[in-house]
Amino acid sequence: MDFKKMRQDFPTLRPDDAPAYLDNACVTLKPDSVVEAIHDYYTKTPGCGGRSVHRYGSKISQSTSQTRTKLQKFLNAESAKEIVFTRNATHSLNQVAHGMQWSKGDIVLTTDREHNSNLVPWLQLEQERGIDHRVVESNPDNTFNLEAFEQACADAGSKLKMVSMSQVGNLDGIKIPVKKIARIAHDHGALICVDGAQSTPHMNVDVQDLDIDFLAFSIHKMCGPSGMGGLWGRYDLLENLRTIQSGGQTVKTSTYDSIEWANPPNRFEGGLGNFSGMIATGAAIDYLSKLDMDAVHQHEIRLNSIMTDGIKDLPGIEIIGPLDANKRGGICSILMDELPAHDIALLLDEAAGVMVRSGQHCVHSWFNSKGHANGSLRASAYLYNTEDEARLFAETFSEAVHAFS
Ligand SMILES: Cc1ncc(COP(=O)(O)O)c(C=O)c1O
Structure with a gap:
C-alpha cells in the first residue's frame, strides 16, 4: 500500500x-470523502431518517442503513441489526454497563490500565448498585497477565458477571489476547465487553472470530466524524439490554401508561440522530475497508x-x-x-x-x-x-x- x-x-x-x-x-484526520459526506448531508438532503417518508427522509433512512451494513461487514458481525449508533465509545460502554441487570455483589473485571470510559461506569455501578469491580494487575512491563486473570476469574467464581477490557490500551498501545480472555470469561459463565476504541482503527477486528459479546468503538478515531461511535452486541444480549436513553425512536408504540419497546438497534438510539455523522461514518468505513x-x-x-x-x-x-x-x-x-x-x-x-x-x-x-x-x-x-x-x-x-x- x-x-x-x-x-x-x-x-x-x-x-x-x-x-x-x-x-x-x-x-484521527478525515479524508475528503468523509468531509464531502457531511457537506452533502447539509447541502443536499438535510432530513430526518427513520421517520419522514418524503425524499429527504427516505434518502437518509437508506444511507444510514447502508452505513450499518458497512459496519456489520467491517466487524464481521452476524447482522446489521447488531450495530448501534452512539455518540462515542464512552456512550457505548455506558449503554452496556447501565443497560444490564445487576445484583449486589456481581463481579466485573477490568485491567489496571483502562481508559476512564471503561472504568468510571463500573465504579459508578459499584457505588450506586453494589457491584464488585475488581482490577486484574498487568505484568510489570504492562503486558496482560493471563495467570492473574485466570486467578481473578477463579476467585470470583459464580459471581463473575462481566469482563470488560480494552483490546489495545491508549496508555501504551499494548494489545491483550482477547480471544483467550473471551474463552476463559465464557467458561466462567461471564460476558465479555471489549473496548475497541484503539483496536478497530488499526487492525482487523472480527467479533465472531473473537467470540465476544459487546464491542465499543470510536468512529472519530477511524477517519470518521466527531460525535460518532458505535456499539456492536450479540443480538440476543441487545434484546435484553435496557436503553439508557428512552424517547422518540426507542418504542414501537406507547399509551399513557405502557411502553412497547422497539427492537435493537432502534431501542438504543433515542432522539433525533447525528445523520450527517452516520452517513460520513459510511464514507470512513468505505475508506478503511479498502485498506x-x-x-x-x-x-x-x-x-x-x-x-x-x-x-x-x-x-x-x-x-x-x-x-x-x-x-x-x-x-x-x-x-x-x-x-x-x-x-x-x-x-x-x-x-x-x-x-x-x-x-x-x-x-x-x-x-x-x-x-x-x-x-x-x-x-x-x-x-x-x-x-x-x-x-x-x-x-x-x-x-x-x-x-x-
Ligand atoms: C481505550 C479507549 N477507550 C475509550 C475511549 C473513549 O472514546 P470516546 O472518545 O469515543 O468516547 C478512548 C478515547 O481515547 C480510548 O482510547
Missing part, C-alpha cells in the same frame, strides 16, 4: 508544510520503531510498556517525571510542527497508582504518517529533553 500517496486524500495533509500529526490515539489493515498495523509499528530507537536512550525518560514496538503498535508513550511534559508538547508543535498529546490520557488510575503525577507524552501514529515524521519527532523530542534537563 502506498501510504504516502494516501496523504493526498486528507485535506490537512496536502499543504507542503503540513504539521506532523501524531495524536491519532486521540482523534489492508495488517499492512496498516505493520506500518504503524515501523514508525513506532523509528520513534522508539530515536529516544529510548535519552536521560530521564522511560517508554511505557516493552521497548519492542511490535508490542505497542503505533503508540509511543513516554514517562518523564522530572521534565515538563506539557511544555515539551507545546514546544514540539511550535518549533517543529510535531503534534503529540501530554498528560494522563484519561487513564488517571494507572498514573495515580504508579505515582506518575506528570503523566506521559504520547506520540501515536496512523496510516498517513511517514518515516520522516517519526524521525522528526525523535529528533525534536531529543533536543527538547536536552534543553529541559
Whole structure:
C-alpha cells in the first residue's frame, strides 16, 4: 500500500508544510470523502431518517442503513441489526454497563490500565448498585497477565458477571489476547465487553472470530466524524439490554401508561440522530475497508520503531510498556517525571510542527497508582504518517529533553 500517496486524500495533509500529526490515539484526520459526506448531508438532503417518508427522509433512512451494513461487514458481525449508533465509545460502554441487570455483589473485571470510559461506569455501578469491580494487575512491563486473570476469574467464581477490557490500551498501545480472555470469561459463565476504541482503527477486528459479546468503538478515531461511535452486541444480549436513553425512536408504540419497546438497534438510539455523522461514518468505513489493515498495523509499528530507537536512550525518560514496538503498535508513550511534559508538547508543535498529546490520557488510575503525577507524552501514529515524521519527532523530542534537563 502506498501510504504516502494516501496523504493526498486528507485535506490537512496536502499543504507542503503540513504539521506532523501524531495524536491519532486521540482523534484521527478525515479524508475528503468523509468531509464531502457531511457537506452533502447539509447541502443536499438535510432530513430526518427513520421517520419522514418524503425524499429527504427516505434518502437518509437508506444511507444510514447502508452505513450499518458497512459496519456489520467491517466487524464481521452476524447482522446489521447488531450495530448501534452512539455518540462515542464512552456512550457505548455506558449503554452496556447501565443497560444490564445487576445484583449486589456481581463481579466485573477490568485491567489496571483502562481508559476512564471503561472504568468510571463500573465504579459508578459499584457505588450506586453494589457491584464488585475488581482490577486484574498487568505484568510489570504492562503486558496482560493471563495467570492473574485466570486467578481473578477463579476467585470470583459464580459471581463473575462481566469482563470488560480494552483490546489495545491508549496508555501504551499494548494489545491483550482477547480471544483467550473471551474463552476463559465464557467458561466462567461471564460476558465479555471489549473496548475497541484503539483496536478497530488499526487492525482487523472480527467479533465472531473473537467470540465476544459487546464491542465499543470510536468512529472519530477511524477517519470518521466527531460525535460518532458505535456499539456492536450479540443480538440476543441487545434484546435484553435496557436503553439508557428512552424517547422518540426507542418504542414501537406507547399509551399513557405502557411502553412497547422497539427492537435493537432502534431501542438504543433515542432522539433525533447525528445523520450527517452516520452517513460520513459510511464514507470512513468505505475508506478503511479498502485498506489492508495488517499492512496498516505493520506500518504503524515501523514508525513506532523509528520513534522508539530515536529516544529510548535519552536521560530521564522511560517508554511505557516493552521497548519492542511490535508490542505497542503505533503508540509511543513516554514517562518523564522530572521534565515538563506539557511544555515539551507545546514546544514540539511550535518549533517543529510535531503534534503529540501530554498528560494522563484519561487513564488517571494507572498514573495515580504508579505515582506518575506528570503523566506521559504520547506520540501515536496512523496510516498517513511517514518515516520522516517519526524521525522528526525523535529528533525534536531529543533536543527538547536536552534543553529541559
Ligand atoms: C481505550 C479507549 N477507550 C475509550 C475511549 C473513549 O472514546 P470516546 O472518545 O469515543 O468516547 C478512548 C478515547 O481515547 C480510548 O482510547
